[in-house]
Amino acid sequence: MIIVFARAPVPGRAKTRLIPKLGAARAARLHRRLTREAVSTALAARCGPVEVHGTARHSFFASLGVPFRLQRGRNLGERMYRAVSRALGPVIVIGTDCPALAPADLRRAARALKSGYDAVLAPAEDGGYALIGLRRKSFAFFEGIDWGGPRVYSDTARRLAGYRWRALRRMWDVDRPADLERLRALRFASASRRGAARWRGSRARSGGSGRT
Secondary structure, X not given: OEEEXXXXXXXXXXXXXXXXXXXXHHHHHHHHHHHHHHHHHHHHHOOOOEEEEEOOOOHHHHOOOOOEEEOOOOOHXXXXXXXXXXXXXXXXXXXXXXXXXXXXXXXXXXXXXXXXXXXXXXXXXXXXXXXEEXXXXXXXXXXXXXXXXXXXXXXXXXXXXXXXXXXXXXEOOOOOOOHHHHHHHHHHHHHHHHHHHHHHHHHHHHOOOOOO
């Protein structure tokens, strides 16, 4: 199972660090796009059922085409533990801030858990993590973490001492104004690749060699 943790896209409450640059409404729209991309990535991985766990009920979540559950708990750690503890079997949790996360990363995490690893983490450049996968589930992995701080990954890694776990590749989040240019570059590169693939496909169907 893959669980996508997401804030409700309410202007003024979503992507708050980007509001000085984008304004509340545009920041909320960006959050919607990132959430859709995260769900699409989770579905494309084909690692099992996908659910979205939101901070509040919102009509946007109903448009995503996957089951929705309301996050419950006094803080993020408690909400994440409640989510993973109710899942049957291995579970992967991702957020919506990491557009570089690919289906292949999720499949790699799922294979590690299936092969016997107790946990998988994908570190983020800001000190957090973009993904946590668990076969063994313990509240100790989430308790007392300074969520949003620069030591989320390192503190979680210390709690995993004694367990069999592995780290995936390091990724980056869209969280601050400086990240927006990186996001635009990623989307431009992705659009260019899609365009090239469509061109090659059309040439192949027409029997063209691509030479002039």
